[in-house]
Amino acid sequence: MIRFDDIQDNEIRVIGQRDGHPHSQGDGQSHGCHASSRRRHAVLVAACIFCLGLTAVLCVLLYRHFRPVSPEGPVPEVFDPSSSTVTPLRPYRGAVAPLSEFPDASVLSCTEHIRRTINDIPLDIYIPHNAVPKLYVGTPDIHDKKIILAAQAADIRADNGKIxxxxxxxxxxxAWGLSKKGYVGIIDGKISIGMADNSPLFEQATETGGYFFRQYPLVSDGCLVENEPKNKALRRAICDRGxxxxxxxxxxxxxxxxxxxxLVDLGVDEAVYLVGASSFGFWRDAADHLIQFNEKCSGGYKYENFIVWERYWPLG
Amino acid sequence: MEQPKHIVLSRGTELLRVRADRLVYVESEGNYSHVVTLDGRKRLVSFQLGQIEDLIGDQLGDAVEGRFLRLGRGLIVNLDYVYFIDVARQQLVLSDCAGCYHELSASREVLQKLKLYLENDPV
Incomplete structure (x- = not known):
């Protein structure tokens, strides 16, 4: 089976064509020219990488050869990874003003909605107030007035329907296992978002009756985390900003x-992906109006799961 | 009389079987895809668009050639239903001129190429 993963957003391709190359209508290129151009490009890139590598090796060798030697013996490096404590390469962020415009003293349990545009990307931000987060397996009831915000959390495997x-x-x-390095832990009603191969929050969650799930990490320590999927889709994330x-x-x-x-430019410190696309979810505003992100599709998976915020009942 | 060709998408406990001539378009939704049929139904399947493209090519064989087109990373369209293209407005309308009518959006480059393709090689 031929895999077609190389199509670009500006290309079209006739399905079932024998050679499997993108259709080049209108750009005046033949398939042969296209492939040859790619090969030339690859060779050029490889040559550049080789030259850069060679230059770097020469620089290191020259530096070592001509480095002045201190009479008192070797001077410890300013940054010696073997002896110093590891300092994360995190840009100084300082105290950030909260995005929320709700008064601090408000006791209203609801979700605040803010629209911001960052880098020409319109973002809808939903901030839960006076509510306790938890995970939920199954589809939460939209008529359950305790829930002020619900969004799908961990992915479901298409082959076996498991988390x-x-x-x-x-x-x-x-569920066990590490498929994605991002994690969200909820211990005693407090959310922790981060990125790690192994997180003690998993054990903590099992010991304290808490919650834990994994997803793609997007932002860690205020820095962007690259991920494999390159396609475009409607995106969602859970974020911690100060x-x-x-x-x-x-x-x-x-x-x-x-x-x-x-998200980095919004000032987010940690962010983990949530199920995006047209996944179901809903929220309640300050007037207790129910708004759905998307309609619930029929035939959901058994282990479909959500992160929900429940209001401090009956306070709200 | 030739039997109609079907596209079968099977995964886990579910199977979707659609007559090729009733498949209007498939739209990417992250790791999933929306399959839209002539009756206006839109069904989410857990296949990536590239996988569906492969399956269409494999299952329909020679019958598929020229009927379905992959448009960029986001769409597969059945050329039988391409009704209107407006490159400037980035608008693509799929219709059977009966009850089926879908307004889609695609990049200008893709629509320009589709327009040229249909001008030179009308189905």
Whole structure:
């Protein structure tokens, strides 16, 4: 089977064509020219990489040869990775003003909606107020007035309908394994978002009746994390910005890279992906109006799961 | 009389079987795809667009050639239903001039190439 993963946004291709190359109507290029141009390009890139590598090796050798030697013996490097504590390469962020415009003293349990445009990408930001986060397996009831915000959390494997990556529900592990490095842990009602191969939050969640799931990491320590999928889609993420937790949705289809960059530029410290595209979700505003992100499709998976925020009942 | 060709998308416990001539377009939605049929139904399947493109090519064989077109990374369209193209407005309308009518959006480059393709090689 021929795999067609090389098409660009500006190309068209006749399906079933024997040679499997993108159709080049209107650009005046033949398939042969196209392939040959690609080969030339690859050779040029390889040559450039080789030259850069050679230059770097020569520089290192010359530096070592001519480096002045201190009479007191070797001087420790300013940054010695073997002896210093690891300092994350995190840009100084300082205190950030919260995005929320709600008064601090408000006791209203609801979701605040803000629209911001970052790098020409319109972002819908949903900030839950006076509510407790938890995970939920199944489809939450939109008529359950306790829930002020719900969005799909971990991915479901298409082949067996099970949850992708480690997942803990009220202390019960429902899935194990590391498929994505991003994680969200909820311990005693507090959300922690981060990126790690192994997170102690998984064990903590099982010991304390907490919650845990994994997804693609988008932002870690204020820096963009690159991910493999390159396609464009409607994107969602759960974010931590100076301790303020919120969900972000793109209004248009974006690549993961552009979405992550927009979150970095929004000032987000940590962000992990949530199920995007046309996945179901809903929220309640200050007037208790119910607004759905998308209609619920029929025939959902058994382990379809959501992160939901429940209001401090009956306070709201 | 020749039997109509079908496209079969099977995964896990679900199977979707669509007559090729009733498939209007397929739209990418991240790792999933929306399959839109002539009756206006839109079904989400857990296949990437590239996988569906492969399956169409494999399952329909010679019958597919020239009927379906991949437009960029986001769309597969059945050329039988291409009704209107407006490159400037980035508008593509698929219709059977009966009850089926879908307004889609695509890049100008893609629409320009589609327009040229249909001008030179009308189906």
């Amino acid at each position: 992708t990556g480690a997942f803990v529900l009220e202390g019960r592990p429902l 301790g303020e937790i919120f969900i972000v949705l793109t209004a248009e289809r974006e690549s993961l890279h552009d979405f992550s960059q927009a």
